[in-house]
Amino acid sequence: MPNSKPARVRAMRISYYTWFIIGLSALALGGVTVFALISYRETQGVMIAEFQAALREETTLLETIYQLQGRKALTEVVTARANANVDSSGNEPVAVYLLTDAKGKKLAGNLPAWPSAVSAEDESSLQFIDPISGDTVVAVVFLLYADQRLLVGRRAVFENVGRHLWRNYAVLVTTFLFASVAGGWAFTRLQRRRLGRITATAERIRRGHLDERIPQGRRRDEIEALIGQLNLMLDQVEALMQHARSTSSAIAHDLRHPISRLRNELEVLAETTDNPETRQRLEGLTADIDQILRIFQAVLRLGRLEAGAYPLHLETVDMVELIGDAVALYEPMAEAAGRQIRFTGTSCRRSVDRDLLFQAVANLLENALRHGGGDIEVSLQAAHLSVRDHGVGIAAADRERVLQPFVRLDESRSTAGSGLGLSLVRAISEAHHGRLQLDDAQPGLIASLWFDLDEQTAPTVPDGVSAAR
DSSP: OOOOOHHHHHHHHHHHHHHHHHHHHHHHHHHHHHHHHHHHHHHHHHHHHEEEEHHHHHHHHHHHHHHHHHHHHHHHHHHHHHHHHOOSSSSOOSSEEEEEEETEEEEEEEESSTTTTTTOOOEEEEEEOOOOOEEEEEEEEOOOOGOEEEEEEEEOOHHHHHHHHHHHHHHHHHHHHHHHHHHHHHHHHHHHHHHHHHHHHHHHHHHTTTTTTOOOSOOOOOHHHHHHHHHHHHHHHHHHHHHHHHHHHHHHHHHHHHHHHHHHHHHHHHHHHOOOOHHHHHHHHHHHHHHHHHHHHHHHHHHHHHHHHSSSOOEEHHHHHHHHHHHHHHHHHHTHHHHHHEEEEOOOOEEEEEEHHHHHHHHHHHHHHOOOOOOEEEEETTTTEEEESSSSOOOOOGGGGSSTTOOOOOTTTSOOOOOOOHHHHHHHHHHHHHHHEEEOOSEEEEEEEOOOOOTTTTOOSSSSSOOOO
């Protein structure tokens, strides 16, 4: 199966976008919070200053009443004002008044006694906590004749306003954070979906579907512009690949006929010559030309298969019988090399091109005989064929490369072959909506061929190299 680590890495990288959005939102929110706190403190200071100015004016008025009309009139006015100034609920008085004698005895007002935290200093402005209600009181103290004390204050209603503001601000912050997280999640999900289209298409192209293109949306942003450029690049790549295939096929087609005539002439010369040495050399040249013709035939077939121009002659075939015939064909070669081919399989009938699939099985067996070692194990399970040898195998870094046309590893240069066998097997598997895969058999190499599959039901690619759809 494909390694799931890249998917986790992609998810981790995508989550960075969400964290970036949340971090940016938190930074903006922190800035707004600092600004709100500074603004609140400055507004509070201005309101306290205004309270104190108003209180001084009222205290001056009460002092004037005292000077002109005496203590009795002042007591009546303080009592009247203390009873009249209540808040809208009628529970707590908004204005605070207290008139005492020099010893602190209450003469009038709505405070039970002189606050212990308030010093009797003339014309002092201060704040204290009401011991009964716990409210903050902004007050002004005046000393009258005979050291009588007058305290006039206002409960700090701005603190209630501040509490409401901070409560509303907390709701706003919570809503903002939730919106940021939701927005970040939605943005990440959208980008993952769009990038997922690119990744999925790239994966299908990597598996051989060169005609695939990345679906484009209606947005006109940088990602859609990138998708457009990638699709144009893929069009160019496909055109170049098609040109290369058609060129190689054309060369092989044009050279096959003159080389065939050359072969026939050499064969005639070998039959007519009386010199054994010359005949042997001519027969050797004929064998070499036969090898060239086989390569040309393989190139032509490979090009037509990859271009989708090779018509499949489908028929229902007993797969055990077909693979058994291929094994029987190569058993003498294996026995001559002191090796064995063991075949096990379950009955399976599939609609395939008999000749092409026989060619694929033959190429796998020939590859195992030429480049592998030890006995060869062939297994058929439903639509899965595996051919395993016990040789040195192929390094993981080279398994993708050997599936390309004309690629031969350095250690196989001394053996016969053209480097087209596995490429042809891959093309045949893809023509049957299947795939070819190479894995390490420890020891040796195991070549797995899935056929007669579609993309929806094809098994997941295990760790290794997929040359497939």
